[in-house]
Amino acid sequence: MEGSTPMKNIIIAIPDVKFAEDLKKRLELKGLKTIEIIVVLDHLLSTIEQKTQQSTSIFGIIISSSLAKNIHGKRLELLSDTMLTIRERYSEIQFIFLSDETDGHPLLAELISFGIYNIFTRNSSRNLNTNEFVDLLQKPKVFSDVKHLREINTDIQWRNRPAGALDGARSININLTGGGDSKETTAATKEPVVIEKERIIERERIIEKPVVQIVEKVKEIKVPPKLVVIGSAYSGAGSTFITMAISRILHYIGINNAVVEHPAADSVLYSLLFGDSKCPKDYKFLSEQVQQNGVLVNRSTEWVDGNSSWYPAPPEGLKHINEWTSDSTLKLLYHVKEPIVLLDVSHRWSEPSIKDICLGADELFFIVDPLMPVRFYRKETKQNTDILFEVRNMGKAANIIANRDVNVPNRKEWLGSLPLTPISVVPELPYSSVISSIWGGKMIADDEELQDELIYALYGVLKRIVPPNYPLSHLKKRRRAGLIGKLFGGSGG
Structure with missing residues (x-):
């Protein structure tokens, strides 16, 4: 009709022709034009290529997993490969995926990793309607709506191995x-x-x-995935230092881990890692990719140092940080493959995109220092402390780490004034050693003179992070009378 809004082009990829034709008629009444009905999986990619060469835009694809069937059975792995290929080449195309598979199938977990969230499984008890299809193509589901589909049934064979072996990226x-x-x-x-x-x-x-x-393969004790949130009770208490120290200790004992700097936190990790000289060429910040694309299609160059992987926020801060949501954080964390993820949130506990994540974390650590009595009555400190007890009351594992312990007459009074007994007490490091490490271009936690002291001090934290059967007892015995040992009679978990 002259002057009307052009209809948006879609492809229906469903082998049931009668159902597809009926769906086509109903969608056309809603302003969606079906330009092709695909009944064979092998034809889907070539059809999209052909339409693209003809300059025909494709707005969306409604696809059923039954498309993968042929005389030899169901080729779901090829279907998954095909879906990712479309996502890589035509990220603007929206999907509605109708799955014959139930919740827990690894195919569904892979689709979520591709950024496909409009998924309906056989577990769905309600009937779908055309209006819902139209609405979802315009405004897709978000990650939090389908994150439960990442839970895989390990009894299902997938890609020539049990589904449970697919942890990671x-x-x-x-x-x-x-x-x-x-x-x-x-x-x-x-x-x-x-x-x-x-x-x-x-x-x-x-x-x-x-x-x-x-x-x-490198044989090692299996490390189950764990999300550890680390933040300061107030600005400057040292959450980033503690996070990096834990990461380097895990590196030292052979456990893969990732340090993720939350975009809402103070952007300091890049500089502490000497990013201007040590950041890999062509490195792209993961938080920027998630914000710009909504999904990580091609993994960029990674920033790895031994068993530690670094995911700093951009040093100048993330643009449009006000648009960053809890869903954005979930997407960010989903693309991190290491089993132990250390999320540094600085002192921003009350940010909605951080507070919500705390409820899904395995461990939370609040960092305080000797200035705690002075800063306790600040509005920010009281808000963050309230969050500490709120998550504890909900049954979450939340503990305090005392940082910059100094041997002064009021030391016991300071430690006794904390809201909780600290799980670890980390001593104030000698200033000369800190400066020496910085000018030497290495992280403080990698300084051999200080490493044993940090391991000793953070032993209580390590016991909560690593698997119970991991051999840690020998670490505490390594402590020698180094610089800090001469200053303090003992500190730590």
């Missing part, structure tokens, strides 16, 4: 050249289909191609 790139249908193998194609898959499972790395498979 994986990236797939399927490069197709020319038109024509996509194939599952390269043998019958003139232009080969190159499938590269990378999965990182704790410290197991697999590079898989159609013909060659290279597997490298």
Whole structure:
């Protein structure tokens, strides 16, 4: 009709032609034009390529997992590869995914990692309607609506291994050249289909191609995933220092970990890591990618130092930080593959995007220092302390770490004034050693003169983070009478 709004183009990828045709008619009444009905999975990619070459825009795809069926059974892994390929090439296309699989299937977890949230499973008891399809294509579900689908049923075989072995990140790139249908193998194609898959499972790395498979394994005690939130009771108490110290101790004892600086926190991690000289070339800040794209499609160069991975916020701060939500934080954390994730929130506990995350954390640590009695009655400190007890009352593991312990006459009075007995007491480090480390271009926690003291001081924290069967007892015995040992008779968990 002349002057009316152009209809938006969609593709229906459902093998039930009668159902697809009926859906097509109803969607057209809602302003959506079905330009193609796909009934075979192998035709989906080539159709999208063809429409793109004809300059035909595609607004959305309604797809059923039954599309993966053929005479040999269901090819769900190929379906997942196909969906990721579309996401990589045409990130603007919206999806509605109708799954014959129930909650807990690894296919659904992979789709969420691709940023596809409009997922309906057989567990859904309600009937869907056309209006809901139209609304979801315009305004998709958010991560928090479907995060429960990341919980995988480990009895389901997936990608030639039990589903439970899929912890961690994986990236797939399927490069197709020319038109024509996509194939599952390269043998019958003139232009080969190159499938590269990378999965990182704790410290197991697999590079898989159609013909060659290279597997490298490092045997170690299994480290279950754990989110640890660390923040200061007030500005300047030292949450970033404690976070980095814990990370480097975990590095030292052989546990992969990640330090993630929350974008709402004070942006200091980049400079403390000597980012101007040590940041990898072409490094992209994860928080910026999440904010700009809503999903991490291609993992950028990673910033890794031994068993520690660094995810600082941009040094100048994240643009449009007021648009950062709890859902953004969940997406940020979902893309971090290391089993132990240390989230540094600075003193911003009351930020909504941080407070909500605390309820899903495994451990929370509040950092205080000897200035606590002076700063206790500040509005910010009282608010943060209220959050500490609020999460504790909800059954969460929340503890205090006393930082910058100094051997003064009022030391016992200070420690006794804290809202909770600290789980660890970290001594004030000698200023000369701190300056020496900085000018030497290394982190304080990597200083051999100080490392043993930090391990001793944070022993109580480590016991809560690492698996119960991990051999930690020998660490405490390593403590020697170093610089701090000469100043203090003893401190720590």
